Amino acid sequence: MTVEYSGKGDPARSLALLWRTSERVSRKGKPDLSVDRIVRAAIEVADADGLQGLSMRRVAEKLGVGTMSLYTYVPGKPELLDVMLDTVYGETARPQEAPGGWRARLELIARENWALYLRHPWLLQVAASRPVLGPNVTAKYDYELRAVDGIGLTDVEMDSVITLITGFVHGTARGAVEAAQAESQTGMSDEQWWAAHAPFFSRIADPSRFPTAARVGQAAGETLGAAYSADHAFEFGLQRVLDGIQALIDNRTPQPPETHS
Known part of the structure; x- marks a missing residue:
């Protein structure tokens, strides 16, 4: 799998693009081109072909312009990738309230991130340990933090809770995308794969040797x-993560004194 790194481009140029502080077009610039149009075309290429199919040339072909025309607006692929990331992160819904309090808000955040990865699987090909400091990424982080603000956590714990939720979704979404890609890459559905391997499994999975694996499997x-359901892993895992956060919060909440008759 192709892995790209966010924040790899020139920081001054990336930030200027992200915040649109200097979208100056030279006389050679195409009047129908813009940073936004180029970024949207790049996202469409990545959605269809992954990051391995993304190049300045491929984006230019999609727009019907020469490759060099893009460089009037975008310095290069690293800066383009930063803006692509910030743009798609702006797609997540951010309602101020959700019935059910903090747990419902975190569940909504998890589901929004889950849906985002499924719409744009190439996000899973980006190592984002160095965050993109764009307006949408910043707004998303602020909104997600506000979901757990004022519920008894320290600021560091608030940050850690959001990291826990988004990290869980990232890992589970990777499994979902890989499962979906397995069928397209191999030309064999899960059902077909199991049907082909079942006779061999019946010989290997001897209950007398592997009793627990045989029973549970x-x-x-x-x-x-x-053998694996991404949807089940997401639903089951999300509730267990939320249970753990609930326990953390409950431990911070003073319990009423016991009464003795």
């Missing part, structure tokens, strides 16, 4: 219809 396979 059979139960999970019958319930999920496959």
Whole structure:
């Protein structure tokens, strides 16, 4: 899998693009081009072909212009990638309130991030340990923090809770995307794969040698219809993560004194 790194471009140029502080067009610039149009075309290329298919030349072809025309607006691919990231992160919904308090708000955040990864699988190909300091990324972080503001956590714990939620979604979404790509890359559905391998598994999975694996594997396979279900992993895991955060909050909440009759 191709891996790209955010924040790899020239910081001054990336920030100017992200915040649109200096979108100056030379006389050679195409009047129908803009940073926004170039970024949208790049996102469409990445959605279709992944980051391995993304290049300045490919974006120019999609726009019907010469490759050099893009450099009037975007310094290069690293800066373009930063703006692509910031742009798609602006797609997540950010309602101020959700019925059910902090837990419902975190669940909404998780589902919005889950949907974002499924719409743009190439996001999983970006190592984003160095954050893109754009307006949408900043607004997204601020909104997500406000979901747990005022519920008894320290500022560092608030940051850690959001990191926990988004990290869980990132890992589970990777499994979902890989499962979806497996069928397209191999030309074989999960059902077809299992049908082809089932006779061999029946020989390997000897209950006398692997009693627990045989029992649990059979139960999970019958319930999920496959060895792995990304949707189940997401739903089950999300509730357990939220349970853990609930325990952290409960430990901070003073308990009423016991009464003795």
